[in-house]
Amino acid sequence: MSDSRQLSGAELAAALLESRQRTHSLVDDLSPAQWSPPRQIGINPIAWELAHIAWFAEFWILRGPHQRDEQGLVHAARPPRFAGPDALFDSARLAHAQRWGQAMPSRAALASMLSNQLEACIAALPLGATAYTRDAQDPLYFHRLALFHEDMHGEAFCWMRSALAYPAPDGVAVPQLPVSRPLTVPGAEVCIGYRNTEPGFAFDNERPAMNVRLGDFEIDSTPMSAGEFARFVEAGGYDSAKYWPADAGVWRAQSACAHPQHWRRGPHGDWQMRWFDHWLPLVSTAPAMHLNAFEAEAYCLWAGRRLPTASEWEYAATTQPGFHWGHSVWEWTSSAFAPYPGFEPGPYHAYSQPWFGNHREMRGGAFASHARMHNPRYRNFFQPHRTDVFAGFRTAAL
Numbered sequence: 058m059s060d061s062r063q064l065s066g067a068e069l070a071a072a073l074l075e076s077r078q079r080t081h082s083l084v085d086d087l088s089p090a091q092w093s094p095p096r097q098i099g100i101n102p103i104a105w106e107l108a109h110i111a112w113f114a115e116f117w118i119l120r121g122p123h124q125r126d127e128q129g130l131v132h133a134a135r136p137p138r139f140a141g142p143d144a145l146f147d148s149a150r151l152a153h154a155q156r157w158g159q160a161m162p163s164r165a166a167l168a169s170m171l172s173n174q175l176e177a178c179i180a181a182l183p184l185g186a187t188a189y190t191r192d193a194q195d196p197l198y199f200h201r202l203a204l205f206h207e208d209m210h211g212e213a214f215c216w217m218r219s220a221l222a223y224p225a226p227d228g229v230a231v232p233q234l235p236v237s238r239p240l241t242v243p244g245a246e247v248c249i250g251y252r253n254t255e256p257g258f259a260f261d262n263e264r265p266a267m268n269v270r271l272g273d274f275e276i277d278s279t280p281m282s283a284g285e286f287a288r289f290v291e292a293g294g295y296d297s298a299k300y301w302p303a304d305a306g307v308w309r310a311q312s313a314c315a316h317p318q319h320w321r322r323g324p325h326g327d328w329q330m331r332w333f334d335h336w337l338p339l340v341s342t343a344p345a346m347h348l349n350a351f352e353a354e355a356y357c358l359w360a361g362r363r364l365p366t367a368s369e370w371e372y373a374a375t376t377q378p379g380f381h382w383g384h385s386v387w388e389w390t391s392s393a394f395a396p397y398p399g400f401e402p403g404p405y406h407a408y409s410q411p412w413f414g415n416h417r418e419m420r421g422g423a424f425a426s427h428a429r430m431h432n433p434r435y436r437n438f439f440q441p442h443r444t445d446v447f448a449g450f451r452t453a454a455l
Contacts, residue, residue, distance in 0.1 A: 061429035062257035064204070065197055070179045073200070076207045076427070077175050080110065083138035083214040083226055093222055096157045099445045100217045105146070106159035110210050111167075111174040112146035115139050116357070116406070118178045121199075122234035129406060139174040149407045163423060178203065191220060201258040202405060208427040214449075215425035219347075220445045225333035231384040232424040237279040240377050240453070241441045244272040247372045250397055250434060261403035262396065262436050270441050275454035276365050276373050279381045280388055280421070281356070284341025286348075287328060290316045291354045299360045305351035308442050318444050321346040344386045344449045350417050350441035353389045362452035367392035367436065370420045372431035383422040383431040386449035392418040394438035416440055424448035 064072055069266055084092075092103055101109070117123075118132035130149060137143070144150050145159060162170060172347040183196040215226060250266040294300055295316060297354045301309040312318070319331045320339065328339035330346075350364075357363050365373070367390040373380045382388070394416040416438040422431040425447055439446055 060257060062201070062259065062432070064201065066182070069197065069200055069204070070182055072204055073175065073179055073207075076204055076211065076403055077171065079211050079427070080107070080207060080214070083211060083218070087223070090120075091221070094221050096154075097220065098153075099443070100152070101213075103154055103159065103214075103217075104164075104167060105156045105159070105214070106210060107167050107171065107407065108140055108244075109146045109148060110160060110207050111171050112137070112140035112143070113131065113206055114178050115174045116143070116147070117199040118181055118203055123404060125406065131404075131406065134230070139170050139177070143182045143443050147227075195258075198258065198404075205258075205260075208430055211427060212423065212430070213288045216446050219447075221223070221306060221332070222334045225335075226297075229333075229424065231332055231337070231340050232340050233340075234279045234282050234344055234385060235381055237277050237282065237451075238379070239275050240278050240373065240379055241275050242271075242273065242369070242373050242377060242401075244270075244274070246270050246374070247368065249368050249371055259434075260408065260436070261405075262394075262409040263398060263434055264401075265399045267397045267399075271369060271372060274365070274369055276380075277451040277453070278370060278377075279377050280344045280386050280449045280451045281353075282337055282341060283330065283343045283345045286317070286345035286356060287339065287341070289359050290320075292359065294355060294359045296358075300355040301351065304441070308349070308351050317345070317348055317352065346386050346447055346449050348389075348449055350389045350450075354391075356450075359453055360452065361455060363455055364389060364391040364450060365453040366390055367418045367420060371433055374420070382420075383429075384424055384426075385425075386421065386447050387419040387423050387437055389422040389441075389448060390418050390420055390449045393420045394436070399434075412438055419448065 061072070084107065087103070094100070116133055116136060120135040120137065122134050125131050125132050140146055151159070178200070182200060200327075213227070218224070218226065247269055248266050249269050251263045252266040253264060295309070295314060298306060321329050321331075321336065323329045323338070329336045330339050353364060370388065370390055374382050393414065395413050396409070398400070417440070419437040419439060420435070421437075
């Protein structure tokens, strides 16, 4: 595969088509009842999410130039042709809870909307545009942004299927990890993120690059396995208050869980894990999954370890051949999601800026993430209590 951050021309058009095909494959098999699940935190109504995907690409690719009002909302110069109105399908304008009470297009209307929008967006690809400038001046910026945006929603459809106990998507299997070993990483002055002069696409929170001084550190070569995490559970780790300080203790009390939320005891006392719509014997070599940051930190306190910082994670991923990452789980870090010094929001202001300060940074990539999303410098972010996403962790030495 070509560098996904520098796709252009026919390759970029093919990627947009492939991403749309994947989107359809993740929802087209659902029954009418599955298509309309009850309201649930963490997922969107399926029809709204599909219309939002079409709206987002049309809004940024076809409807510019854009202007921002005093409230921070972005307005396009041209009206919608395929997906609208903005008040209904812009996530910045319509809160999550409100999306469940709105009348939505039928499945047939959505199919037409998505097809017409994609055709028009591909037709609008600039001919011969490969050179890098910056953000809105980059002629391919919005096509690449729309591609990654749809890839993210593809993963969201996967965790929706998991959260609702729907069947796993075709071709998706329980990921497996190699045996973990400690890696000793020598300290260095390292560059984290993307320099403004680097070619290709970068998300706004990845720029500008910053220099960080790291001391020597030791880090696991793989994410935590389910078998290893079971040792903590068996030792009563969920019941020991010393492993759940501050906000972690509040979450632990509210959740009333004595084990990961996707685990249960089998009829013979063995651990089982829920994999989409099936309960399976716990796969010890699978990554520990559907864990939140509090659970990851509780394990670390029990084991005398810690979560790596995001900078340590990125440096290890880019320099250590034995560092196994991606295609398993997203990995919690100890770092708050915060802007790099000199941060400037991109045209899509709502991507990063609203979430600085109350989200935790994650790195890596899950089995459900499109391969294009697996980038050692990519910064994912979620609130630390979330357990529905495909998240785990690895540890570092104190």
